[in-house]
Amino acid sequence: xxxxxxxxxxxxxxxxxxxxxxxxxxxxxxxxxxxxxxxxxxxxxxxxxxxxxxxxxxxxxxxxxxxxxxxxxxxxxxxxxxxxxxxxxxxxxxxxxxxxxxxxxxxxxxxxxxxxxxxxxxxxxxxxxxxxxxxxxxxxxxxxxxxxxxxxxxxxxxxxxxxxxxxxxxxxxxxxxxxxxxxxxxxxxxxxxxxxxxxxxxxxxxxxxxxxxxxxxxxxxxxxxxxxxxxxxxxxxxxxxxxxxxxxxxxxxxxxxxxxxxxxxxxxxxxxxxxxxxxxxxxxxxxxxxxxxxxxxxxxxxxxxxxxxxxxxxxxxxxxxxxxxxxxxxxxxxxxxxxxxxxxxxxxxxxxxxxxxxxxxxxxxxx
Amino acid sequence: xxxxxxxxxxxxxxxxxxxxxxxxxxxxxxxxxxxxxxxxxxxxxxxxxxxxxxxxxxxxxxxxxxxxxxxxxxxxxxxxxxxxxxxxxxxxxxxxxxxxxxxxxxxxxxxxxxxxxxxxxxxxxxxxxxxxxxxxxxxxxxxxxxxxxxxxxxxxxxxxxxxxxxxxxxxxxxxxxxxxxxxxxxxxxxxxxxxxxxxxxxxxxxxxxxxxxxxxxxxxxxxxxxxxxxxxxxxxxxxxxxxxxxxxxxxxxxxxxxxxxxxxxxxxxxxxxxxxxxxxxxxxxxxxxxxxxxxxxxxxxxxxxxxxxxxxxxxxxxxxxxxxxxxxxxxxxxxxxxxxxxxxxxxxxxxxxxxxxxxxxxxxxxxxxxxxxxxxx
Numbered sequence: 001x002x003x004x005x006x007x008x009x010x011x012x013x014x015x016x017x018x019x020x021x022x023x024x025x026x027x028x029x030x031x032x033x034x035x036x037x038x039x040x041x042x043x044x045x046x047x048x049x050x051x052x053x054x055x056x057x058x059x060x061x062x063x064x065x066x067x068x069x070x071x072x073x074x075x076x077x078x079x080x081x082x083x084x085x086x087x088x089x090x091x092x093x094x095x096x097x098x099x100x101x102x103x104x105x106x107x108x109x110x111x112x113x114x115x116x117x118x119x120x121x122x123x124x125x126x127x128x129x130x131x132x133x134x135x136x137x138x139x140x141x142x143x144x145x146x147x148x149x150x151x152x153x154x155x156x157x158x159x160x161x162x163x164x165x166x167x168x169x170x171x172x173x174x175x176x177x178x179x180x181x182x183x184x185x186x187x188x189x190x191x192x193x194x195x196x197x198x199x200x201x202x203x204x205x206x207x208x209x210x211x212x213x214x215x216x217x218x219x220x221x222x223x224x225x226x227x228x229x230x231x232x233x234x235x236x237x238x239x240x241x242x243x244x245x246x247x248x249x250x251x252x253x254x255x256x257x258x259x260x261x262x263x264x265x266x267x268x269x270x271x272x273x274x275x276x277x278x279x280x281x282x283x284x285x286x287x288x289x290x291x292x293x294x295x296x297x298x299x300x301x302x303x304x305x306x307x308x309x310x311x312x313x314x315x316x317x318x319x320x321x322x323x324x325x326x327x328x329x330x331x332x333x334x335x336x337x338x339x340x341x342x343x344x345x346x347x348x349x350x351x352x353x354x355x356x357x358x359x360x361x362x363x364x365x366x367x
Numbered sequence: 368x369x370x371x372x373x374x375x376x377x378x379x380x381x382x383x384x385x386x387x388x389x390x391x392x393x394x395x396x397x398x399x400x401x402x403x404x405x406x407x408x409x410x411x412x413x414x415x416x417x418x419x420x421x422x423x424x425x426x427x428x429x430x431x432x433x434x435x436x437x438x439x440x441x442x443x444x445x446x447x448x449x450x451x452x453x454x455x456x457x458x459x460x461x462x463x464x465x466x467x468x469x470x471x472x473x474x475x476x477x478x479x480x481x482x483x484x485x486x487x488x489x490x491x492x493x494x495x496x497x498x499x500x501x502x503x504x505x506x507x508x509x510x511x512x513x514x515x516x517x518x519x520x521x522x523x524x525x526x527x528x529x530x531x532x533x534x535x536x537x538x539x540x541x542x543x544x545x546x547x548x549x550x551x552x553x554x555x556x557x558x559x560x561x562x563x564x565x566x567x568x569x570x571x572x573x574x575x576x577x578x579x580x581x582x583x584x585x586x587x588x589x590x591x592x593x594x595x596x597x598x599x600x601x602x603x604x605x606x607x608x609x610x611x612x613x614x615x616x617x618x619x620x621x622x623x624x625x626x627x628x629x630x631x632x633x634x635x636x637x638x639x640x641x642x643x644x645x646x647x648x649x650x651x652x653x654x655x656x657x658x659x660x661x662x663x664x665x666x667x668x669x670x671x672x673x674x675x676x677x678x679x680x681x682x683x684x685x686x687x688x689x690x691x692x693x694x695x696x697x698x699x700x701x702x703x704x705x706x707x708x709x710x711x712x713x714x715x716x717x718x719x720x721x722x723x724x725x726x727x728x729x730x731x732x733x734x735x736x737x738x739x740x741x742x743x744x
């Protein structure tokens with residue numbers, strides 16, 4: 001586990017002293033380690049051979065299957081599972097065919113798999129049935145409700161009774177971005193464990209201990225902005241770095257292009273084959289996040305601030321753009337990027353949002 | 368693993384354990400059936416982590432071993448095979464099961480048996496001996512009254528209460544309560560009190576074969592499970608955690624009207640009323656009038672629905688006590704009368720707002736409490 005020492009120590013002491021709470025709520029930004037911490041906690045609760053109280057061995061059947069989320073007494077609830085669980089339910093039939101109007105105006109038939117964007121009451125009911133039973137092989141039945149702000153209000157309300165007094169052998173673990181994103185009645189029934197982003201040096205040391213070179217650790221830690229999960233993804237998946245590189249190149253060339261080219265780019269940004277709306281939205285959000293991180297660095301550079309740069313490897317580009325764009329324009333671009341991101345979170349049309357955003361980008365003319 | 372058995376035995380065994388397969392679970396191995404060749408028998412097991420069913424069938428074992436086969440594929444395949452000897456041979460390295468029968472030759476991709484959740488070891492000679500016929504009747508008389516609402520998990524189960532030589536099953540859903548007790552031929556060593564999911568008991572009643580006379584019930588300490596073991600069959604269920612409500616307090620101790628009716632006629636009248644009551648929240652009205660010296664007492668069962676129409680049927684019976692009008696959910700009445708197996712049934716009532724009690728006449732041990740509905744009109 002990278003970082004979050006105080007949280008780890010707290011949970012460890014709860015197990016060691018036998019005062020495990022019935023419900024914990026892990027709060028923190030994406031990729032900061034909420035799920036990892038929750039799974040480690042579940043391992044510590046059910047480990048067959050803990051080296052010391054509150055620890056887990058990581059080798060026994062329980063530890064291995066929990067980390068794979070395949071443990072009989074671990075019940076994971078998150079968005080999208082429902083479609084498989086209730087596939088034989090005629091109302092929410094898994095696959096439906098609907099006509100899709102593409103941007104070119106040609107009607108195409110797409111097979112669209114409906115993946116719901118919410119945790120549904122049905123999932124909660126199923127969970128309640130499972131939690132009522134005594135544990136199958138472990139000491140505890142653990143419910144892991146991921147990204148619980150995505151639960152529908154009725155699903156959250158359906159959970160209240162269970163969350164208030166679950167059966168004695170049940171521990172409920174919830175994760176969310178913030179307490180404000182949940183019903184106050186949910187938050188008040190849990191012990192809240194807030195996780196903060198790690199410091200640059202903390203994350204750097206952690207990455208070096210995992211075998212990264214000092215230079216790369218610094219770059220990854222900067223890019224991840226304190227989110228270990230994000231840093232590990234970049235570390236494990238070279239393709240992610242390639243994608244980032246391509247997206248940054250896109251931005252650099254777009255800055256020099258006229259409106260027509262920018263519209264063409266937004267046009268190309270439409271849905272690929274077999275890509276769901278959610279996946280497309282995710283791709284757009286990822287793109288803007290990478291661009292936002294670069295604009296942040298440009299802003300810091302343009303204003304001559306002291307803060308450390310996230311995109312360590314792009315220093316020359318940052319300096320170049322900071323020199324050719326007016327500082328106020330940089331600030332307004334950062335704001336515009338943030339605004340576009342928030343509209344995307346609120347389910348704006350992806351292509352429209354991208355077009356709108358690209359129009360707002362400053363233009364650098366080559367001299 | 369190398370094993371041979373008869374197609375019909377295999378098909379029968381699979382049809383029993385397939386009821387516990389969980390095809391869409393997050394654990395892929397739960398969609399499989401465990402095959403284990405050991406001790407001169409072939410063991411078939413399936414579990415959905417709530418209910419587990421194991422069945423042993425006679426087989427010729429050439430090499431011991433085990434694997435798990437995808438249930439849907441295997442069941443469909445075995446059912447199409449001719450009635451002949453089935454030879455199965457597992458290639459451990461690739462986890463491929465070769466199934467050969469007559470002119471048919473098939474290879475099925477399997478999942479390692481190590482991934483299958485461990486099932487509890489059990490001993491035929493341990494636990495409480497129960498008569499299969501009696502147990503099946505008890506289960507039928509009780510499980511239908513259990514709740515299907517998972518928001519109150521305790522009520523989705525059946526309370527199994529064994530104290531000395533007496534065993535009681537009870538289930539309630541907030542509107543009705545079914546209690547059945549019986550004497551045990553062999554008293555239990557210690558008291559037992561556990562809540563077993565109603566679904567598991569229904570499955571047990573369904574899968575237990577007619578050939579068996581007795582089975583044993585045991586609750587291993589600290590496992591949270593109940594194990595029902597017959598000679599070639601084992602049903603394991605997780606118990607429901609929690610405390611069953613104190614039901615004895617809601618059983619009325621007295622009555623002002625007691626109506627003894629023919630079970631069959633009363634059931635027919637209720638069925639007819641239900642056709643009309645469907646549109647009216649299943650509410651049917653009973654007008655109970657005591658007879659005179661010359662005429663028998665009557666119970667008039669009636670239901671009205673604005674769209675469908677109305678119905679009245681009269682059932683003769685022996686009525687003691689005051690005349691009374693009371694409304695019940697007639698579907699509940701139909702369900703309980705279906706499991707009363709004496710020719711006559713007694714309905715005990717105390718006013719139109721107090722619960723009614725149904726008891727079979729001439730047979731002790733069963734009673735059903737049912738809450739009245741608004742009389743309306």
